[in-house]
Amino acid sequence: MESLQVLVKAGIYILMAAGSLAAIGAVFFPNLFYAGLSLAGVLICVAGIYLSAGADFLAMVQILIYVGAVMTLIIYAIMLTNIEEIKVSHLGIKQILLSILAVSGFAVLTASAILSIDWRPLSGQNRLEVHELGAALMSRYIFPFEVLGILLFAVLIGAIVIARKDKV
Amino acid sequence: MNLIPTEHYLLFALVLFAAGVTGILTRRNVIGVLISIELMLNAAAINLVVFSHTVKTAPETGQLFAFFVIALAAAGAAVGLAIVLALYRNRHTVQTDEMNLLKW
Numbered sequence: 001m002e003s004l005q006v007l008v009k010a011g012i013y014i015l016m017a018a019g020s021l022a023a024i025g026a027v028f029f030p031n032l033f034y035a036g037l038s039l040a041g042v043l044i045c046v047a048g049i050y051l052s053a054g055a056d057f058l059a060m061v062q063i064l065i066y067v068g069a070v071m072t073l074i075i076y077a078i079m080l081t082n083i084e085e086i087k088v089s090h091l092g093i094k095q096i097l098l099s100i101l102a103v104s105g106f107a108v109l110t111a112s113a114i115l116s117i118d119w120r121p122l123s124g125q126n127r128l129e130v131h132e133l134g135a136a137l138m139s140r141y142i143f144p145f146e147v148l149g150i151l152l153f154a155v156l157i158g159a160i161v162i163a164r165k166d167k168v
Numbered sequence: 169m170n171l172i173p174t175e176h177y178l179l180f181a182l183v184l185f186a187a188g189v190t191g192i193l194t195r196r197n198v199i200g201v202l203i204s205i206e207l208m209l210n211a212a213a214i215n216l217v218v219f220s221h222t223v224k225t226a227p228e229t230g231q232l233f234a235f236f237v238i239a240l241a242a243a244g245a246a247v248g249l250a251i252v253l254a255l256y257r258n259r260h261t262v263q264t265d266e267m268n269l270l271k272w
Contacts, residue, residue: 009171016180023184026203027191039203042184046210053177055217055231058238065238070206070245077199077249081256090194091265099193107186111179119174120222128228136228137235148239155243163250165257 012052019045030090032078040071057130177218185211198252198262202245209241 022041029035043066050059090096137145184207191204213234220230256262259269 005171012172013176016176019180020183020187023187023207026207027187027194027200032197032199032203035200035203039206042207043210046184046214049177049180049214050217052172053214053217053221055234058213058217058231058234061235061238065242066206066210070242073245073249074199074203074206077202077252080253081199081262091196096194099190103186103190103193106189107182110182114175114178114182119178128231133228133231133235136226137232140226141232144236148236152239152243155246159246159250162247163253 008052012049015045015048015052019049028090033075036071036074036078039074040067043067043071054128057128057133174218174222177214181211181214181218184208184214196263196265198255198264198267199249201264202248202252205248206241206245209237209244213237 019042022038022045025038026035026042029038043062047059047062047067050056050062188204188206188208188211191207192201195201195204216230216234216237218230220227223230252262255267259267261267
């Protein structure tokens with residue numbers, strides 16, 4: 001039992017390391033197609049993190065919506081717009097260095113803030129069953145749920161209208 | 169469940185978020201910027217899930233709002249990529265520094 005726990009722990013840390021590496025790849029790969037594939041890797045790692053945090057339903061949703069739908073959209077967009085100008089994929093070296101400097105400053109500040117707080121540990125009894133989530137979605141959070149439905153409907157129409165070829 | 173301390177989840181989310189911000193600041197291609205936005209939204213969703221264990225609200229709040237974030241990210245990706253396709257069709261570019269139509 002003890003060794004199993006150590007194994008699971010090591011697995012979670014390996015997932016986190018892989019996710020971080022894939023995220024850096026998604027940002028810095030010059031070839032956008034590779035960047036998209038790295039993003040898929042990040043999304044799958046995040047699904048594993050959700051599993052480890054007790055959010056089984058979210059892990060499934062992550063795989064279905066992100067890896068299934070959003071990745072397909074992004075790959076399609078890359079292939080539909082891919083011309084040879086992909087060679088120059090980033091702004092100049094000065095902008096890259098300045099951005100990395102600013103972002104690492106932000107990251108150090110936030111990390112020191114995170115580490116200075118005494119967080120309550122994740123509690124084991126908070127693992128939720130899917131039917132509890134569904135009941136909450138249908139009772140307490142019914143309003144955001146309905147608004148989300150209207151938004152997705154508008155997005156469906158809007159995406160078709162924007163991307164269609166002929167002008168009315 | 170209490171295998172990993174909360175800080176480590178938050179630090180992982182911070183790495184994802186920082187990578188996303190770097191991508192937004194440095195990418196020349198709009199689709200690259202959209203990929204970076206997806207990274208940042210994922211970091212926020214991880215934080216929501218983790219905080220749902222550590223605060224005293226109803227336990228399903230964090231997971232449901234992470235679910236809403238995922239749905240909104242899908243909506244954003246759909247509209248964003250439609251705009252990219254329309255822009256590519258009209259202006260023949262997907263580079264951020266060549267999109268100066270609204271620049272004065």
